Amino acid sequence: MSHTPHELAEEFPDKVQVMSTLKQDDAHFARLFDEYHEINRAVHRAETNVEPVEELAEVDMRKKRAALKDEIWAILSKH
Numbered sequence: 001m002s003h004t005p006h007e008l009a010e011e012f013p014d015k016v017q018v019m020s021t022l023k024q025d026d027a028h029f030a031r032l033f034d035e036y037h038e039i040n041r042a043v044h045r046a047e048t049n050v051e052p053v054e055e056l057a058e059v060d061m062r063k064k065r066a067a068l069k070d071e072i073w074a075i076l077s078k079h
Helices: 013-025 027-047 055-076
Strands: none
Touching: 013 027, 013 055, 027 055
C-alpha cells in the first residue's frame, strides 16, 4: 500500500486536534473532511494509474480538491 499524499493531517499538522474535534461537533466540517479525503484518494489513484482517467477529469478533480482544502482551511483558521 502506498502513502497517499496531501492528507489533511499532513497538510495542516498543527490543526490535527482541531480537525478531530470539528469532525465530531460540526456536521458541515465532517462532510467537507470526508469529501476531501474521497477526492484526494481518487486523485492519487488517477496520478498513479491505478484508476486512470482522462486528463481533463483529473484536472477537475484537482480543482475540486483545492476548493475543498481552501474551504476547510477557512474553517480551521478560525480555531
